[in-house]
Amino acid sequence: MNRGVAPVTYGQGERPPRGDYARARADYTCEQDQSQYGPADHATYKRLYLRQLQQLPGRACDEFIAAVDQLGTPDRIPSFDDISERLYPATGWQIVGVPGLIPEEAFFSLLASRKFPVTDWIRTPEEFDYVVEPDIFHDLFGHVPLLFNPTFANYMQAYGAGGMKASRLDACELLARLYWYTVEFGLIQTPLGLRAYGAGILSSAGELQYSLTSSEPKRLAFDLRRLMRSRYRIDSYQAGYFVINSFDQLFEATEPDFTPVYLQVREAIALSGEIAAGQALAGEVEFSPSVNPG
Numbered sequence: 001m002n003r004g005v006a007p008v009t010y011g012q013g014e015r016p017p018r019g020d021y022a023r024a025r026a027d028y029t030c031e032q033d034q035s036q037y038g039p040a041d042h043a044t045y046k047r048l049y050l051r052q053l054q055q056l057p058g059r060a061c062d063e064f065i066a067a068v069d070q071l072g073t074p075d076r077i078p079s080f081d082d083i084s085e086r087l088y089p090a091t092g093w094q095i096v097g098v099p100g101l102i103p104e105e106a107f108f109s110l111l112a113s114r115k116f117p118v119t120d121w122i123r124t125p126e127e128f129d130y131v132v133e134p135d136i137f138h139d140l141f142g143h144v145p146l147l148f149n150p151t152f153a154n155y156m157q158a159y160g161a162g163g164m165k166a167s168r169l170d171a172c173e174l175l176a177r178l179y180w181y182t183v184e185f186g187l188i189q190t191p192l193g194l195r196a197y198g199a200g201i202l203s204s205a206g207e208l209q210y211s212l213t214s215s216e217p218k219r220l221a222f223d224l225r226r227l228m229r230s231r232y233r234i235d236s237y238q239a240g241y242f243v244i245n246s247f248d249q250l251f252e253a254t255e256p257d258f259t260p261v262y263l264q265v266r267e268a269i270a271l272s273g274e275i276a277a278g279q280a281l282a283g284e285v286e287f288s289p290s291v292n293p294g
């Protein structure tokens with residue numbers, strides 16, 4: 001019953017897409033093709049996993065560290081079904097395979113039904129330090145541990161439902177900024193200092209340290225409307241991060257209907273413009289970098 005769907009590319013779409021979209025169902029999900037993984041792929045996964053794991057103490061938030069073992073042994077690329085067997089009882093989420101990036105609407109509707117799409121291919125050894133599109137390591141290691149946290153799991157579902165509405169309101173670009181600055185690149189303030197919870201940070205060899213300790217980027221308190229006015233970078237470490245106090249704060253701030261929020265943000269942009277990545281406005285208080293993580 002695999003009909004195949006049109007491939008999706010990132011950015012300007014000049015590069016040929018990665019991944020085999022002919023295998024995908026109409027909702028863009030596909031079986032995880034285990035036969036595509038050879039010994040070198042399992043070895044790449046294990047090296048990536050262990051490199052990130054040793055960096056987590058003092059840098060990743062507790063909720064992430066508490067759940068990272070749920071991915072199973074790092075010795076081989078995990079089976080999505082095995083992870084779902086542990087995840088579903090915990091928060092009602094499941095992992096589903098996809099051939100790569102998928103269209104916004106398909107993505108939103110999977111999240112809204114508590115299904116997290118994970119790319120089933122892994123980067124090549126040449127891409128060990130940097131891969132342009134998200135691969136299985138980013139998707140699993142970066143995103144899946146926090147899906148074991150009930151509050152964060154609820155936030156992700158609400159985001160999906162919000163995305164379906166944003167599509168109708170033509171507000172996907174504003175909503176995408178929320179995803180970027182929280183789910184991908186979020187920082188959280190804890191009694192022991194700043195920690196990372198964003199998947200883009202947690203799956204990155206260099207940005208985990210940079211995001212917390214570098215004096216270059218701006219670290220500002222999470223503010224929904226301000227964040228939606230803020231541009232972001234997709235091709236380098238972030239120039240700015242937003243810091244939440246708790247996942248409860250994040251969930252509560254995003255719970256109200258965004259219909260009026262989008263209007264207010266558009267008005268602010270029309271009046272004062274967008275805010276460049278890494279720009280702080282007059283009077284904005286910056287969080288200090290961490291001095292001694294770990």
Ligand code: PHE
Pocket residue numbers: 155158159160161162163165166178254255256257258259
């Ligand atoms: N409350 C948001 C809306 O009405 C839905 C949402 C929740 C969006 C959480 C993002 C994150 O659109």
Ligand code: FE
Pocket residue numbers: 134138139142143184199200
């Ligand atoms: Fe991601």
